[in-house]
Amino acid sequence: MxxxxxxxxxxxxxxxxxxxxxxxxxxYWSRRGVKTPPTHLLFGNFKDCFILKKPPGGVMREIYNNADPDDPYIGFYIFHKPMLLLRDHDLIKQVMITDFEIFPNRRFGSKNQRDSIGLDSILSIKQPRWKYLRSKLSPFLTGQKLKNMLPLIEECNQHMLRFIENLSINKSSQNNCEMKDFSSRYVSDVIASIAFGINTNSFDEKMNAFWKNGIKIFQGIKRTIMFIIIFFIPEWCPLIEPFIKEPVKYFREIFWDSMNIREKMGYKKGDLIDCMLMLKNEKQNPSYRFEGDNLVAQLSSFYIAGFEAVSTAIAFTLYHLACHPEHQVTLYDEIQIHLSEKKLTVDLINKMSFLDCVIFESLRLHPPLPIVDRTAVRDYKLPGTGLIIEKDNSIYVSINAINQDPKYFFNPYDFIPSRTEIENKKFYESLVFGIGPRSCIGQRLALLIIKVALITILSNYTLCYETDKKINLNDAIHVFTYAADGLYVQFKKRHNARE
Ligand code: HEM
Structure with missing residues (x-):
């Protein structure tokens, strides 16, 4: 008793x-005069994400919308840790570009970066090692290097076109195809070729080991929880280290197979394996040595950052085009004008301005990665506000919420590719590739892959959409943007198709 x-x-x-x-x-925030949404005693403002009821992008959007329209920021908590969500474009530019020295790092990843493939890569590495690594990798993703990759990307078009050709027709003579699954297979083939130096056919059940191992990284409840931890509770990363490493074995093997063959035979393909060999054979800097898993880490991080983002971008763009035949016609005409009978080149692609508008408008509405963050390396007074962001505290930007804020975009929910001309806005204002020195390193490569896919498909097919269903973003729990019920589109062969 x-x-x-x-x-x-x-x-x-x-x-x-x-x-x-x-x-x-x-x-913490009320003591500093900063508004917050109603807060849960244990989870802070991230309860719906931690109980897997809503995706983090959706939770962040709700926090954003809890502020008054002109509030430059709103406070929130992940468990009991205070975070600040910036809502004002000028403030975001100030923090992420002008004052980058104070905000050079992401929260993403663990503090003790022991696992070189999972967490000591460019995605999560901290300053000053980040700056060195970025300066070594950036030259591989621009200019002539991208031109060299174009034929490798184009090689993957054949499998994709054959797949569309063979799509089975249902009873009502339609060939409904789910765009995210479709684009994931295409992008998997492209990345296998340009990054790992191997030819795959992810559309063929017998030849898709690369694709199957790749989607293991992103799919399933265990991986969703893992990504939520890496992004939002990185202090817990040591607990999940074995799960982070799980899919690495396959990618490490194919990476070293390609490296060893290339080194032995002494030929070049114009892909990223050539670049990794260059790094391996250069004089090494003790702050980051390009050897062993540190080399695998570069291509794995490109894969992790690029695969989901590019395939999501292609899927949503095709879907939007299917819903808007009028824009499809304009785009098809533009492709025809620039391409008729000519070989596809990067210079020709760069002339297609409406193609840019279509892609950026789709990315604005559905940014593949809806959240970015930065952590302060010392106390910082937020200009024009008097608010101090303390050392080790983080700021967040909700890309999807700010991109649909009527303060910044007229008719924000509508797909209007020409809005960048009407509103005199630069593309970067939609923040989809992040902003400042730590923005996406793969932006130009990503746009090239997306453009080649769209040009190839539209040159051969028209896209149709026959079910009038709203895109459901809230029931797919993932850090990337997902349509829970899929994105279904039908392909109709053009009579004057260009193979
Ligand atoms: C449509 C496709 C893509 C989108 C929307 C996208 C978006 C983003 C965003 C929002 C960030 C964070 C930026 C920030 O924190 O300010 C990022 C970072 C990054 N992305 Fe991409 N990305 C895409 C494709 C790619 C591709 C193809 C690659 C492969 C090379 C890639 C590699 C990276 C890397 C390595 C980082 C980290 C950069 C650093 O910390 O220095 N991304 N991306």
Whole structure:
């Protein structure tokens, strides 16, 4: 009996102490005069994400919308840790571009970066090692290097076109095809070729080991939880290290197979394996040595950052085009004008301005990665506000929410490719590739892959859409943007198709 009384008293005291502690922690922003949405005592403002009810992008959007329209920021908590969500374009530019020195790092990844493939890559590496690594990798993703990759990307078109050709027709003579699955297979083939130096056919069940191993990284509840931890509770990363490493074995093997063959035979293909060989054979800098898993890490991080983002971008763009035949016609005409009978080149692709508009408008509405963040390396006074962001605290930007804010975009929910001309806006204002020195390193490569896919498909097919269903973004729990019920489109062969 005494024991029971003892236990209940201890429990009541512990709960009381926790309550006082939590209340104090969760008053961080109110003590500084910063608004927050209603907050949960344990989870802070991320409860719906942690119980897997809503995707993080959706939770962040709700936090954004909880502020008044002209508020430059709103505070929130992940568990009891205070975070600041920036809502004002000028403030975002100030922090991420002008004051980059104070905000050079992401929260993403663990603090103790021991696992070189999973967490000590360019995605999560901290300054000053980041700057060195970025300066070594950037030249591989621009200019002539991209031109060399174009034929490798084009080689993958054949499998994709054959797949569309063979799509089975259903009873109502339609060939409904789910765009995310379709684009994932295409992008998997492209990345296998340009990054890992191997030819695959992800559309063929017998030849798609690369694709199957790749989607293991992103799919399933275990991987979703893992990504949520890496992005939003990186302090817990040591707990999930074995799961992070799980899919690495396959990619490490094919990476070294390609490297060894290339080195032995001494030929070049114009892909990223050539670049990794260059890095391996250069004089090494002790702050980051290009050897062993550090080499595998570069291509794995390109894969992780690029695969989902590019395939999501292609899927949503095709879907939007299917819903808007009028824009499809304009785009087809533009492709015809620039390409008739000519070989596809990067210079020709760069002349297609409406193609750019279509892609960026689709990315604005459905940014593949809806959230970016930065952490302060020292105390920082937010200009024009007097608010201090303390060392080690983080700021977030909700790309999907800000891109659909009527303050920044007229008729924000509508697909209007020409809006960049009407509104005199630069593409980067839609923030889809991040902003500042740490923005996406693969932007030009990504756009090239997306453009080649769209040009190839539109030159041969028209896209149709016959079910009038709203895109459901809220029921797919993932850090990337997903349509829970899929994105279905039909292909109709053009009579004057260009193979
Ligand atoms: C449509 C496709 C893509 C989108 C929308 C996208 C978007 C983004 C975003 C939002 C960031 C974070 C930027 C920031 O924190 O400011 C990022 C970073 C990054 N992306 Fe992409 N990305 C795409 C394709 C690619 C591709 C194809 C690659 C492969 C090379 C890639 C590699 C990276 C890397 C390595 C980073 C980290 C850069 C650093 O920390 O220095 N991305 N991307």
């Amino acid at each position: 005494n024991y029971l009384i003892y236990c209940s008293t201890a429990l009541i005291i512990s709960l009381g102490l926790f309550y006082i502690y939590a209340k104090y922690k969760l008053s």
